[in-house]
Amino acid sequence: MGVRKKERAEQIKEAKKSLAFAKLNNCPTSPRKMRLVADLVRGQKVEKALQILKFSNKEASRRVEKLVLSAISNWQEKNEDASIEDADLFIKEIRVDGGSMLKRxxxxxxxxxxxxxxxxxxxxxxxxxxxNTQSK
Structure with a gap:
């Protein structure tokens, strides 16, 4: 059992190396308000998502915009030779989980x-x- 778990953990770790992601922990906004903004950009192309976030009135959109820009820069670090326009980047997954709660x-x-x-x-x-190689 231990060997299988270790092998599976290594497979997951290798798969994460090829992904470009960014994380924001302990953002002081309620998850419900953040999910409203996250739902706006889920599945959108990166350029369109940034425009949506830029012109949104919600405060949470500023934080998500910064996070998407961070994810783009992480993608550029992994793929130095590729350009963003040719890659046709989109937001594959955006997840909002509850963090710690301050009780007052x-x-x-x-x-x-x-x-x-x-x-x-x-x-x-x-x-x-x-x-784009599959469509050609």
């Missing part, structure tokens, strides 16, 4: 206290390149 107390009437949960999230962006 707010005074309430009659000596009581209500708990306030300040949520945070983790965002992961994975880029994919469409293969």
């Amino acid at each position: 107390l707010r005074p309430a009437p009659q000596g009581r206290a209500h708990r306030i949960r300040k949520r945070s999230n983790h965002v992961t962006v994975v880029l994919g390149a469409k293969d």
Whole structure:
């Protein structure tokens, strides 16, 4: 059992080396608000996604825009010889997971206290390149 797990873990590690991704941990925005922005750009081409994020009014879109730019630069590091325009990059996967929660107390009437949960999230962006060799 241990050998199979180790081999599978190494396969996953090798597959991740070829992917271009970026992660943002403990972003102080609620996951629900961040998912609204993530749903706008999921599956879009990178150029179109950046335009959508640039002209969106939501604060979370600024953070996602910066994250997508980071993923693009990570892709460029792995593929120095290829250009972005020829690669036809798109957002293959964008995931928003709940992060740690800060718990605070707010005074309430009659000596009581209500708990306030300040949520945070983790965002992961994975880029994919469409293969033009198959279509030719």
